[in-house]
Structures are given as C-alpha cells and as structure tokens.
Amino acid sequence: MYQKLGKIFIGAVAAASLLGNVASAETWRAWNIHNDGHPNTAAMDRFAELIDTSTGGEITLEVFHGGVLGSQPDAIEQVRIGAIEIGNFNLGPIGPMVKEANLVSLPFIFKSVPHMFRVLEGEGGEIMAAAMGEAGILPLAWIDAGARSFYAQKAINTPADVEGLKIRVMNNDLYTSMISAMGGNPSPMAFSEVQQALKTGVVDGAENNFPSFKSVGHYEVTTNYSLSEHLIIPECICVNTAKFNALSPEMQAAVRGAAEEAALYQRELWAIGTEQARKDVEAAGIVVNEIADKSPFQDAMVSVYEDYLAANPEMRKLVEIAQSTE
Numbered sequence: 001m002y003q004k005l006g007k008i009f010i011g012a013v014a015a016a017s018l019l020g021n022v023a024s025a026e027t028w029r030a031w032n033i034h035n036d037g038h039p040n041t042a043a044m045d046r047f048a049e050l051i052d053t054s055t056g057g058e059i060t061l062e063v064f065h066g067g068v069l070g071s072q073p074d075a076i077e078q079v080r081i082g083a084i085e086i087g088n089f090n091l092g093p094i095g096p097m098v099k100e101a102n103l104v105s106l107p108f109i110f111k112s113v114p115h116m117f118r119v120l121e122g123e124g125g126e127i128m129a130a131a132m133g134e135a136g137i138l139p140l141a142w143i144d145a146g147a148r149s150f151y152a153q154k155a156i157n158t159p160a161d162v163e164g165l166k167i168r169v170m171n172n173d174l175y176t177s178m179i180s181a182m183g184g185n186p187s188p189m190a191f192s193e194v195q196q197a198l199k200t201g202v203v204d205g206a207e208n209n210f211p212s213f214k215s216v217g218h219y220e221v222t223t224n225y226s227l228s229e230h231l232i233i234p235e236c237i238c239v240n241t242a243k244f245n246a247l248s249p250e251m252q253a254a255v256r257g258a259a260e261e262a263a264l265y266q267r268e269l270w271a272i273g274t275e276q277a278r279k280d281v282e283a284a285g286i287v288v289n290e291i292a293d294k295s296p297f298q299d300a301m302v303s304v305y306e307d308y309l310a311a312n313p314e315m316r317k318l319v320e321i322a323q324s325t326e
C-alpha cells in the first residue's frame with residue numbers, strides 16, 4: 001500500500017517536473033567580508049530571512065561572514081563564474097573587472113552619499129548594472145558604504161600630509177594613482193591584512209569608512225582619522241547572472257525584492273552604525289579631524305582624472321552623467 005502510494009506520488013512529481021511547475025529547492029552561498037556587529041552582517045542575515053520568505057523556501061541563502069570564502073577580489077571572481085552565488089561587494093575591487101564600475105572609484109566623483117544614490121538610480125546606474133550583469137555579476141540592489149577617509153598616526157589634513165607615507169589601498173589602479181598623485185606610496189592589500197600591517201608599520205595609514213575603521217580594529221593601531229571623504233563608493237548585493245537568469249520571472253522578482261528590502265534595511269543600519277562607530281572610536285581616543293577645505297585634495301586629483309580618461313575615453317560619458325546629475 002505505502003509502496004503503491006509512493007509510486008503514485010513519485011509519478012506525479014515526475015510529471016509535474018516535466019511540465020515545469022515544480023521548482024527544486026536550492027541553497028545558495030553568500031559571501032560577506034564583515035564580522036558580527038557590522039551593519040552589513042545584520043543586513044545579509046536579514047536578506048537570508050527575506051529570500052526564504054519571498055521564494056517560499058525555494059531558495060535558501062547560507063551566508064558566510066568574515067570573508068571566510070576568500071578575499072574580496074577572489075570572491076568577486078567566484079561569483080562571476082558561479083562558484084559562489086551571491087556577494088555583498090564593494091564596487092572598488094569590481095572596477096578592474098568591469099570598467100563601468102570604476103566610475104565610483106574616481107576620487108570626489110560624488111558630492112555626497114545622496115548624490116551617489118541619485119546617480120545609481122538614474123542612467124549611470126543602469127549602464128553600470130548592465131555592464132556588471134554582462135560580466136556575470138549582476139547587482140540586485142545598491143547599498144551604502146558612506147565615505148572613505150584617511151587614518152594614520154598623524155592628521156592628514158592636506159595632500160602634503162600624505163607625502164612619503166605608505167598607504168594601504170584596495171585593489172584598483174585608480175587608488176594607487178590617487179595616492180601617488182598626493183606623493184604617497186600606495187600599497188594594495190587584502191582587507192584582512194590591514195590591521196597587522198598598520199600595527200607592525202608595514203603601512204603608515206589606510207582609508208575607510210567609520211564602521212570598517214572600527215569593526216576590524218584599525219582604530220586600535222592608529223591615532224587620527226581625518227575627514228577627507230575622498231571616495232564615496234557604493235556596495236552591491238550581487239548575484240551570479242546565469243543563476244539569476246535561470247530562475248522563473250516570479251522567482252527573479254522574489255529574489256530581487258528580498259535584496260531591495262535588505263538594502264533598505266542596510267541603509268538604516270548604516271546611518272546608525274556610522275554614528276555609533278564614530279562615537280566609539282572617539283571614546284577610545286581617536287582624534288577626528290574635520291577638513292574645512294577639501295579643494296587641495298580635489299586639485300591633486302586632476303591628473304588622476306586626466307590620465308584615466310585619456311586611457312579610457314569611453315568612460316567620459318559616465319563621468320559626464322555623474323557630474324551633471326544634481
């Protein structure tokens with residue numbers, strides 16, 4: 001009897017599968033570089049819950065925090081080829097792979113975080129998203145990563161203060177040009193190595209936003225955080241394009257909807273987390289330097305733009321879109 005019922009059931013499932021109306025549940029792996037306590041970690045956990053609900057349990061997200069699935073450039077490549085399905089990536093290290101993503105890595109390209117989001121939500125964002133999708137790493141939603149500023153054992157209030165300093169940067173030639181243009185020595189390095197490098201003096205300084213400055217202990221091995229805000233780089237929740245395209249339109253909408261909701265949650269957490277991180281590092285003794293006039297930094301970047309656009313003239317259009325966005 002049971003056997004017979006079993007056979008009927010299996011037969012029904014097989015028939016339904018042939019008709020294509022039984023989805024098979026999948027588990028997707030997600031990469032996140034941050035630890036507990038960082039806003040993006042909570043947002044990625046929320047994303048996992050949301051995707052479970054919105055897909056009716058058809059897609060389960062297993063989120064790996066703390067960069068345990070590899071460094072960011074490696075993980076970007078893994079999502080691109082489909083070895084990992086999803087990542088919360090900074091667009092900085094995507095630039096070497098997808099030229100259009102490099103728009104956001106031009107220093108001072110955005111006037112503010114809201115301006116950055118306006119560009120991303122307009123034609124500029126569409127062009128970038130299309131190119132990223134084409135490269136295999138499709139953005140489902142943009143998330144906030146604030147502004148990056150310099151920190152070291154001294155104040156960095158002008159580009160001249162960078163002169164002669166070895167500064168850690170993320171992997172992207174635009175950042176090495178940026179530091180060189182200030183007279184510093186750029187040192188590209190994985191995020192996980194920076195604290196030790198600062199501690200042992202392998203580098204003299206680095207640059208990041210307040211939440212990351214705090215979460216991985218860079219504030220424990222520096223004394224000054226100077227608000228140069230030279231880079232406003234967004235992040236994405238990005239999926240392997242082929243995996244996403246293989247889903248039914250309903251499932252695609254469910255996954256995208258979950259990512260968009262998680263992104264909105266991230267932006268809320270980000271605002272609170274940034275303020276809290278600043279308070280915490282100040283309470284721990286970090287001197288935060290306001291920089292009233294950033295124009296010396298901006299002037300130092302003229303050659304970076306000139307050289308980059310001479311070598312990549314096709315990027316002029318995106319730069320113009322960003323600069324003409326109110």
Ligand code: GTR
Nearest residue numbers: 033089090170191208209212
């Ligand atoms: C953080 C960002 C990470 C990583 C890191 C870095 O702000 O969220 O994805 O890019 O900076 O400096 O490597």
